[in-house]
Amino acid sequence: MELSERQVKIVQIVKEKGPITGEQIADLLELTRATLRPDLAILTMSGILEARPRVGYYYNGRSGNTLVARAISKLRVKDIKSLPVVARETASVYDAVVTMFTEDVGTLSVVDGDGYLSGVVSRKDLLKIAISGGDVHKMPVGMVMTRMPNIITVTPDDTVYLAAKRLITHQIDALPVVRTFVQPNGQERLEVVGRLTKTNITRFFVELGNDEL
C-alpha cells in the first residue's frame, strides 16, 4: 500500500504527538478537518493508525502491510491442508518409496500398530538409505524415520502462519496435521488427520495473487 505524501506526514505527526485529535492534526497541517477525513479513514482502516473516541489517533507500530498480514493470520491449517499419506512402521523402505511415488508426496507420516503417529520419513531420509546400499527390501521404515517425540506437528486449528513458521524454522517440507487422542489410561496419542506442506502454502500464495492478475 502506497501512502500519499500527506498521509506520510500525518503518520509522522501521530507518531510524535499521539494520541492527538483530528482537529489538532488539521491545525498542524493548516488544513480543514474535512480535507483530512479520507486520509484518516484510510490510515485507520489499514491499521496504521488507531482511533479511540474522546482520545484521538495513535500510532500502533504496524506497517502498511497489516492488511496483508491480517489476511494471512486468518487462515487455518484445516482450510488448506491435504489428506494424510501414511506408512506402517513395519513397511520396508522400498514400500515406503513406492507409496511416495504412487501418492506423489515428499513426506510420509509413519504410524504404529494402533494407527497412531510414531514417526515421519522424508524423501531425503529414504534417499540417504537407498544411496548407501542398504537392503531397502528388508529394512523397515521404523529404522530410518524421525521418531516421536522429535516430530514437529500442527493441529487443524493452528494458523497457516504458524505452520509456515515451523516449516522454515525446522527446515522441513511437511508437517503432519494431528489431533490429540487421550487413551483410557490417560496417555496421549496423536491421530494423523492431514498434512500441511510448502506446496499448500505456495498454492495459497497463488490464490492470493489471483485477484490482481
Next chain:
Amino acid sequence: MELSERQVKIVQIVKEKGPITGEQIADLLELTRATLRPDLAILTMSGILEARPRVGYYYNGRSGNTLVARAISKLRVKDIKSLPVVARETASVYDAVVTMFTEDVGTLSVVDGDGYLSGVVSRKDLLKIAISGGDVHKMPVGMVMTRMPNIITVTPDDTVYLAAKRLITHQIDALPVVRTFVQPNGQERLEVVGRLTKTNITRFFVELGNDEL
C-alpha cells in the same frame, strides 16, 4: 478487508449504474458528498472501485483482497531467490546426491561442459534411480535428469507470483533462475543465476505475516 454496510451499498450502486459520479451516488443514498468521501477514498484506494476524472466511479471486478494481491504481485524473483546449486552432466548420480546433502537442497541445476543449463535433477529423480538398484557410482546425472527444452525456468525480473504459479502448475519444487545468453552464432543458451523454490515462497509468506503477530 471488511467493508462497512454503507461501503457495500456503494459498491452495489456502482456495479449496477457505473460509471457514476460521487454526487449521483450521494443522491441515491440521500447523503452529502462530504459524508461519502472517506468511503469512496477507501474503495478506490483498495482497488475495489476505480475513479476516472469527468467520468465517475466504476467497478473493476476485483475483490477486497486486491491490496494483498498487489503486495504479492510487486515482488520479483530476484528479491527472494537463493544461490544456484549446480552439478555437471558428467557427475555420477552418487556425486549429485552428495552435493544435494552437502548443500541441503532438493533440486540441482545441471550444466553442460560450457557451464550452460542442460537439465534439472530432483531428489525424486535420484531416489527413483537409487531404489531401482542401478550403479549410482557409474551412472551420470545426464542420464536421469529432465533435459532441456523440457525445463521450466524463471528470470530474475519475473514476479514471484508467476514463479509460484509455475511451481504449482508443473508440480515441481524448484525453478532454475536463468539469464539468456546469446552466443556469437546467434544460439541462445541459459546461464543459471539462482533458484526459486517453495521454501523461498514459504519464507516470504512468513515475512508477510510477521507484521501482524
